[in-house]
Amino acid sequence: MDFQKDVAPILESRCIACHGPDKQRGGLRLDGVEAIRKGGSSGEVIVPTNSAESSLIHHVLGSDETPRMPPKGDPLSAEQIGILRAWIDQQSGNAATSPEASIATSPNPVGWALQPLERPAVPQASNAYKDWARTPIDAFVLEKLLAKGLHPSPEASRPTLIRRLSFDLTGLPPTPEEIDRFVDDASPEAYERLVDRLLNSPRYGERWARHWLDVVHYADSHGQDQDRPRPNAWPYRDYLIRSFNADKLYPRFVREQLAGDVLYPGDADALVATGFLAAGPFDESSLVSIREDSIDRLIGQYLDRDDMVTSTMSTFAGMTVGCARCHDHKFDPITQDDYYALQAVFAGIDKADRAYDSDPAVTKQRADLAAQLTLVKSLAGKADQGAIPPQRRSEARAFVETWRATELRWETPEPIQWSAKQGSILKALLDRSILAVGKRPESDSYTIRLSTERTGLRGLRLDVLTDETLPSQGPGRAENGNLHLSEIRVKAYPKGKAESSTPVKLIAAQADFNQVDWGIERAIDGDPVTAWGIHPAVGRTHRAVFTFANPVGFAEGTVFEVELDQVHGRGHLIGRFRLALTGSSPPLTVEAPLEPALSAILTSRTPQSQESELARLLWERGIERELGSLPPQLKVYCGTNQYQPDGSFRPTAKPRPINVLARGEVSRPLKPASPGAVLALASLPGRFELAEPDQEGSRRASLANWLTSPSNPITWRVIANRVWHYHFGRGIVDTPNDLGKMGGVSSHPELLDWLAAEVRDRGSLKALHHLIVTSRVYRQSSASDPTAALKDADNRLLWRMNRNRLDAESVRDAILLVSGRLDERPFGAPDQHFLVKPGIHVTPEPDYDTFNLDQPDARRRSVYRYIFRTRPDPLLEALDCPDASQSAPARATSMSPLQALSLWNNKFTLRHAEHLAALASSWTPDAETQVVEISKRILGRSPSDVERKAWGEYSRSYGLANLCRVLLNSSEFLFID
Numbered sequence: 001m002d003f004q005k006d007v008a009p010i011l012e013s014r015c016i017a018c019h020g021p022d023k024q025r026g027g028l029r030l031d032g033v034e035a036i037r038k039g040g041s042s043g044e045v046i047v048p049t050n051s052a053e054s055s056l057i058h059h060v061l062g063s064d065e066t067p068r069m070p071p072k073g074d075p076l077s078a079e080q081i082g083i084l085r086a087w088i089d090q091q092s093g094n095a096a097t098s099p100e101a102s103i104a105t106s107p108n109p110v111g112w113a114l115q116p117l118e119r120p121a122v123p124q125a126s127n128a129y130k131d132w133a134r135t136p137i138d139a140f141v142l143e144k145l146l147a148k149g150l151h152p153s154p155e156a157s158r159p160t161l162i163r164r165l166s167f168d169l170t171g172l173p174p175t176p177e178e179i180d181r182f183v184d185d186a187s188p189e190a191y192e193r194l195v196d197r198l199l200n201s202p203r204y205g206e207r208w209a210r211h212w213l214d215v216v217h218y219a220d221s222h223g224q225d226q227d228r229p230r231p232n233a234w235p236y237r238d239y240l241i242r243s244f245n246a247d248k249l250y251p252r253f254v255r256e257q258l259a260g261d262v263l264y265p266g267d268a269d270a271l272v273a274t275g276f277l278a279a280g281p282f283d284e285s286s287l288v289s290i291r292e293d294s295i296d297r298l299i300g301q302y303l304d305r306d307d308m309v310t311s312t313m314s315t316f317a318g319m320t321v322g323c324a325r326c327h328d329h330k331f332d333p334i335t336q337d338d339y340y341a342l343q344a345v346f347a348g349i350d351k352a353d354r355a356y357d358s359d360p361a362v363t364k365q366r367a368d369l370a371a372q373l374t375l376v377k378s379l380a381g382k383a384d385q386g387a388i389p390p391q392r393r394s395e396a397r398a399f400v401e402t403w404r405a406t407e408l409r410w411e412t413p414e415p416i417q418w419s420a421k422q423g424s425i426l427k428a429l430l431d432r433s434i435l436a437v438g439k440r441p442e443s444d445s446y447t448i449r450l451s452t453e454r455t456g457l458r459g460l461r462l463d464v465l466t467d468e469t470l471p472s473q474g475p476g477r478a479e480n481g482n483l484h485l486s487e488i489r490v491k492a493y494p495k496g497k498a499e500s501s502t503p504v505k506l507i508a509a510q511a512d513f514n515q516v517d518w519g520i521e522r523a524i525d526g527d528p529v530t531a532w533g534i535h536p537a538v539g540r541t542h543r544a545v546f547t548f549a550n551p552v553g554f555a556e557g558t559v560f561e562v563e564l565d566q567v568h569g570r571g572h573l574i575g576r577f578r579l580a581l582t583g584s585s586p587p588l589t590v591e592a593p594l595e596p597a598l599s600a601i602l603t604s605r606t607p608q609s610q611e612s613e614l615a616r617l618l619w620e621r622g623i624e625r626e627l628g629s630l631p632p633q634l635k636v637y638c639g640t641n642q643y644q645p646d647g648s649f650r651p652t653a654k655p656r657p658i659n660v661l662a663r664g665e666v667s668r669p670l671k672p673a674s675p676g677a678v679l680a681l682a683s684l685p686g687r688f689e690l691a692e693p694d695q696e697g698s699r700r701a702s703l704a705n706w707l708t709s710p711s712n713p714i715t716w717r718v719i720a721n722r723v724w725h726y727h728f729g730r731g732i733v734d735t736p737n738d739l740g741k742m743g744g745v746s747s748h749p750e751l752l753d754w755l756a757a758e759v760r761d762r763g764s765l766k767a768l769h770h771l772i773v774t775s776r777v778y779r780q781s782s783a784s785d786p787t788a789a790l791k792d793a794d795n796r797l798l799w800r801m802n803r804n805r806l807d808a809e810s811v812r813d814a815i816l817l818v819s820g821r822l823d824e825r826p827f828g829a830p831d832q833h834f835l836v837k838p839g840i841h842v843t844p845e846p847d848y849d850t851f852n853l854d855q856p857d858a859r860r861r862s863v864y865r866y867i868f869r870t871r872p873d874p875l876l877e878a879l880d881c882p883d884a885s886q887s888a889p890a891r892a893t894s895m896s897p898l899q900a901l902s903l904w905n906n907k908f909t910l911r912h913a914e915h916l917a918a919l920a921s922s923w924t925p926d927a928e929t930q931v932v933e934i935s936k937r938i939l940g941r942s943p944s945d946v947e948r949k950a951w952g953e954y955s956r957s958y959g960l961a962n963l964c965r966v967l968l969n970s971s972e973f974l975f976i977d
Contacts, residue, residue, distance in 0.1 A: 001087035002794060003033055004745055005734070010080050012742065014070050030056075048091035057085060108746075111333045113318060113739035114681050117713035119757035120750040137775040140751035144797050150788050153780040153800040158183045160781070160977045162194060163940050165773060167806065167976050168727055169198040171207035171861075172822075173814050176936040195773055199766050202826060205245035208765075210809055210863045211726055212240050214891065215315050215737070216279040219884035220830050223281035223869035226289070227843040231829070232353050232635040236275025237863070238827045243273075249763035250719060251708040254316055258704040261640070262697035266367075268358045276315075277639025278351035280307040281869060281885050284842075287350070292648035298666050301656065302343070304351065308639065309342045314887055316707050318718040318739035319678070326664035332740040333680035340660045341676035341687060345703045348655035348696025352643035355633035362630055369627050376620045392615040399618060410461060410580045416559075417449040424573065433465055433578035440477050440571045446564040451495065452581055455553025459588045460490060460506075460562065461580040463543045464534060470575040475541065476534060477573040484531040484568040485523045488546065495557040504560075505549035510590040513542045520544050528567050545590040551583075641696060654694040675699040683711040714739060716756035723765065724755065725890060727772050729804040730796075736889035747796040777801075782977045804976050805893050808879035809862035812908070815968060816859060818937040819912040820919045823859035830866035831857035833873060846871045853911045875909075878902035904969050913964035920960060928952055930960060938967045 001007060011030045017023070019030040028045065029035035036045050036056075047053040055066075060076045062068025068075055076084075123143040125133035132152065133139045145151060156164070162182045166174040174182075182194055198204060218237065221227045243253055255263050258277070260270030286300025310322040323329050324339040357363040379388070418426045418434055425438035426446060434448065464475040464483065476483025490504040511520035511532065518533030524546065534542055552558065560581070566573045582588065641651040659669035675693075679686030688702040707715050717739060725731035732752045734744035746752055759768055772778055782801040795802055806814065816822040834846035846868060852858065865873070869884045878899050882888035903909055916937070920930040931951045935943040943951060955963040967973060 001083060001090055003087065006083050007087050010076070010083060014073075014076060014080075018070070046088045046091065049089055051085040051088040054088050057081070057088070060084065108741045108743060110331070110741050111680055112746075112749075113714045113717050114333070114678075115713060116683060116711075117716060117753060117756055117760065119761075120754050122754070132776055135771060135775040136754055137751065137771065137777055140748055140754065141777045141798050144748060145799055148791055148797060150791060150797060150799045152776065153783065153785070155776070155779045156781045156801065156977065159940055161191065161779060164801075164976050165194060165198060167810060167814075168773065169195075169207060169769065170201055170203035171210065171810050171813060172203055172817055173940065175817075176933075176940070179936075179940055191779075192774065195770055199769060202245055203824075205241040205243070206826070206861055206863045208244045208726075209237060209240035212244075213237060213279075213863070214882060214888040215722070216276055216311055217281075217884050217887045218279040219281075219867040219869045221843075221867070221869050221871075222284055223885050224283045224285065225843075226284040227868065227870040228284060229844065230637050233275065233279075233637040234828070234830050235272045235634070235636040236279065236638070237830075239269055239272045239275065241826065241863070242269070244765070247764055247766040250759055250765055251763055254708050254715070255701075255704040258312065258707070259697060259700035262701045263704065266360050266363050268356055268360065268363065271354070271356050272636045272638070274354075274638040274640065275636050276311075277308050277346070277349065278637050280311055282351045288646055288649040295666065297648075302661075302666060305343050305346045308346045308349075309339070311887065312703070313342065314737040314889075316718060317678075317714050318721070318733075318737055318743070319714070320738050320740055320742070321678070326661075329740075331742050334678055337660060337673065338676070338678045338680075338686065340658055340673035342703075344655065344658040344673045344675040345677075345688075345699045346639070347658050347675075348652060348699065349639040349641050350643070350649070350651065351637065352640055352649075352651075353635045354638050354640040354642050355635050357631070357633055359631070366627065366630055369623055369630075373620065373623045373627070376616060376623060379616050388612065388615050388619065392619045393612070395615065395618055399614065409584045410582045411452060411454060412578065412580045413450040413452045413560075415448050415579070416451050417447075419447050421445045421447075429576075431578070433463070433576055435467060435469070435576045436477060436573060437469065440573065442569045442571060443567045444573050445566065446574070448562050448564075448579060450560045450562070450579060450581070451557065452553075452560070453557050454581070454583060455555065455558070456551045456583045457553050457558070457581050458548050458551055458584060458586060459582045460546045460548070460560070461543060461582065461590075462488070462546070462564075463541065463578040463580070464574055465541045465576040465578060467576045474575040475577075477575045478571050480535075481575075482572055483534050483574050484518070484566055484572040485533075485564060485574065486528045486531045486567045487526070487563075487565040488523050489563040489565070490546070490548075491561040491563075492552050492554075492558055493561075494554040495559055498559070501561060504552055506546045507549045508547040508586070508588070509544060510588070511542065511544040512590050528565060531566075531568055533572075543590060545588050547586050547588050655696045655699065675702065677703060677706050681712065681714070683713070684709055710760055713756070716760040717752055719765075720755035720759050720768065721752060722889070723768050724752075724772065727769075727778060728798070729802045731890075734890070737887060747798075801977070806974055806976065807891055808876040808881035811879055811903075811974065812862050812876065814973070815909065815912045816861075818968075819916040819964075821859050821912060821915055822861070823856065825860055826864075828864070831860055831864055832866045833858055834866075834871075843870065848874055849907075853908060875902055875906045900969070903974075904965070909965060909968055910961075913968060914961045916964045917960035920964075927955065927960075931955060931963065934960070934964055934967065938964070939970070939972050 011019075015030045018025045019028045021029070021031055030045075045054065045056045051057050058066045059069040060081055062075070122136040123139045125139055125142055126146070129142055129146075129152075133142050142152065155161075159179055162174045162179055166172060166178075182190060185193075187193075218233070219230075220233050221229050243256075248256075253273075256270045256273035258274070260267065260273040264270035283300050283304065286296055287304060290296050290300075306322060306325065313319045313321045319334065320329070320332065321334050321339050321342060323332075324334045324336050326336070328335045357366060412432050414432050415428055415434060418428065420426055420436070422441040422444040423439050424436045424441060424444045424446070427435045427437055429435055434446075436446075462485075466474045470477060470481065471479050472481030474481050474483075488506070490506060491501045492504050493499075493501040506524045509520045509524050513534065514520055515533045515535050518531060518535075520532045522530035523532040523544070532544065552560075560579075562579060564574060564577075643651055645651070655675075658673040660671050660673050662668035662670050674687055675690065676687035677684070684706055688699065688706075690698050690702065692698055706712065718736070721731045721733050721739070722736045725734075725736050731744070732748050733739055733746045738744075755768065755771075758771065759765070762768075777798055778801065780798075780801040782803040784800065788799045792799060813822065832846075834848045834851050837845040837847050839845050862876070867884050872881065872883070879902070880892045880894055880899075882891060916934065920934050923933060924930060928948065931948060932942055935941065935947070935951070951963055954966070
């Protein structure tokens with residue numbers, strides 16, 4: 001048991017309030033090993049190696065003679081008491097030889113990571129180890145080892161080194177050929193060249209992007225109760241891969257993810273980087289599906305920003321600022337005001353899809369056109385429109401002349417009667433159109449009568465129009481704006497002689513839009529089963545023209561009776577329409593109708609104002625056409641205030657007001673919060689002075705600059721520690737997201753500061769990797785030493801290399817590689833390693849069991865797989881792939897029967913064992929050679945004579961695929977020495 005890792009959290013949560021540095025009831029302190037050993041008035045708190053006689057255990061158990069502790073709240077669980085017992089039983093009576101004595105055991109000083117960062121002097125190695133310490137890392141580690149009477153381990157073998165290095169830098173094992181080349185390379189620079197080759201491999205970015213995705217809790221779905229897919233989250237993942245491969249300097253890497261769209265306008269990659277802000281879960285129920293003015297919506301907004309705040313500060317600053325949401329932080333110098341200042345930084349954005357252009361030239365062109373469009377729209381309705389160019393006025397005059405020539409051929413009579421058979425309410429409008437309002441029946445039939453004095457009429461025009469009162473603005477009344485016209489019938493009679501009404505035969509029909517299988521000819525075929533349909537994707541005004549078989553008209557005037565049958569059901573009715581007549585000779589042609597804005601100008605304005613406003617509108621439409629001709633935009637799911645509204649979920653024009661909340665309750669605001677960071681960092685201002693506070697981007701930019709300032713020490717300490725963690729399986733501080741008082745204790749504080757200064761001064765993560773992996777410390781053997789283990793059982797001082805198990809994705813990717821099935825295609829939309837079961841809930845139900853593992857989508861690296869928050873991949877979940885709803889700075893490594901059985905029986909392992917066996921059979925017909933080659937691919941070595949014989953016998957008895965299955969489940973394959 002480790003005091004800091006296992007025991008301290010129990011004592012901190014249940015005991016320190018009464019037995020800590022501020023208060024010591026009974027004279028007892030429990031905030032450190034030495035304090036516990038000193039005891040109090042209750043006698044010996046712990047009796048080393050004898051928990052049964054230790055008063056600490058007596059008190060947490062409680063009895064008739066001993067009051068249970070803590071006196072309030074639930075008792076300690078059996079598991080917690082067991083941990084305390086085990087730790088006491090492992091203690092020796094001599095503090096000098098106890099495991100805790102070999103490293104710092106006092107709690108972290110408050111705010112140590114916020115102290116100024118100065119590069120420490122590199123220790124001088126003694127003569128005995130002068131040749132061993134080849135890097136500053138070696139010198140710092142060696143100093144600690146020698147001080148504790150320890151010494152470093154020998155260098156690992158070359159096969160071990162290349163396997164360790166390949167997995168660390170690329171997440172993939174080396175091939176047998178790569179191992180042989182490295183082992184046979186006698187050059188002193190062989191290892192350096194190997195490091196450089198792996199750092200320059202495109203696989204490096206895929207490996208380290210996967211680590212980063214763990215930290216930022218990325219997924220391809222929202223999570224929460226409505227785990228809806230996010231089809232545009234993946235560009236952020238590709239951004240990470242490109243950035244790591246390009247060795248983007250770390251300060252820019254940070255700034256882009258927080259405010260790339262503001263700090264680097266026009267740079268598509270920097271905009272995509274803001275996917276970081278939206279990588280976490282999104283509560284669709286609270287933020288989209290409920291009323292905008294509700295308390296639950298407000299709570300949802302605060303919680304959504306909390307995810308951005310917490311993720312930002314834990315990822316880049318290693319600070320648990322979320323603990324200050326309801327009160328000042330109990331352990332670290334973070335106030336509640338600091339927390340809400342950070343909330344104010346993100347008060348102007350939401351998580352949503354933002355459109356962007358990948359080509360900077362197109363980005364600029366689109367921005368210029370958008371600025372022009374804003375200017376032109378600002379001129380609408382103004383008397384002084386001198387800014388309109390003469391060319392646009394000439395275009396307007398030509399347009400009016402053409403329109404008048406066309407419109408003169410058509411007459412729009414004022415309707416004299418209108419009715420609906422099934423209950424729709426029809427309302428006549430001033431522009432002589434008719435709007436359906438009120439109840440919407442399943443089907444209906446409209447009848448409209450028009451009166452005209454003209455004779456020799458040859459056709460009828462039906463305009464179906466959009467309207468703001470209609471679903472999706474129409475032109476239909478269906479929920480999606482659709483309509484169906486089953487049949488149109490026309491009758492005519494002389495005025496005042498309705499009894500002599502006769503049908504008008506329609507011989508041809510044309511429309512400006514025809515949906516596939518729903519063309520306009522279906523409206524005059526006499527079959528009510530067929531129909532003319534308008535689908536909602538069009539969403540604009542349309543028209544149809546019907547030709548009469550013979551001229552129609554009476555000298556005393558004519559009444560036309562038009563019946564519009566809409567009998568398809570489900571409310572697919574016409575929402576707004578207008579009828580017109582013409583005497584032009586066939587063949588009649590159909591032209592797209594004017595949009596309502598143009599029509600309003602032409603029919604309601606005086607000639608003097610008509611030209612100016614029409615010129616302005618035509619100019620506006622010209623710009624819109626230019627915008628429409630640009631290449632389609634891409635989308636990224638990111639933190640933004642530029643997105644298409646979804647009902648009441650819509651962007652805010654300026655940052656929302658943020659208040660400091662009493663106990664974190666939205667109903668108890670205390671005072672307004674201004675944007676800022678943490679006041680405890682003395683080297684930088686904790687609140688931001690903004691020239692334009694309502695420009696939300698300036699807030700994020702200020703935080704980005706605050707974090708990446710050379711004067712901000714914690715940013716560099718966090719990333720140096722994070723990179724170290726992934727190389728050694730444990731950070732110099734073993735809580736990478738928390739460098740505060742309750743985080744892990746730094747095993748090598750001077751080394752951490754030296755590495756942090758390297759990142760601050762150079763900015764290159766590849767340089768940091770190179771420094772670490774070329775050190776003697778990294779190249780040590782992982783073999784244990786019983787004598788050293790007595791002094792430093794968990795290897796915090798690094799007297800050997802840690803032996804680590806492959807993470808879940810590395811297991812899967814390595815199996816794909818050794819079986820010859822790995823597809824190295826980079827980038828693009830995620831691959832779904834499941835089928836989607838049919839269902840009506842917004843959360844898809846994935847079927848991992850029946851998914852075909854041989855299809856192309858199943859062969860790419862795991863970093864490109866679709867990550868479901870609430871529906872994880874069963875095999876990867878069993879192998880400790882973390883829940884994407886929470887940041888995972890350090891992965892758990894479990895050893896359980898379930899895990900072993902999952903890997904042994906999962907169809908992925910079985911199928912790829914078969915593929916590897918088939919591949920080996922294709923190389924050679926010799927069974928012994930097949931066994932040797934399989935061992936080289938899976939284990940990176942040839943089998944021993946004993947293994948060759950045993951494995952050969954096994955494969956002859958149970959098949960080559962079963963041998964592959966056994967080796968893929970072996971510890972030698974699943975662990976890195």
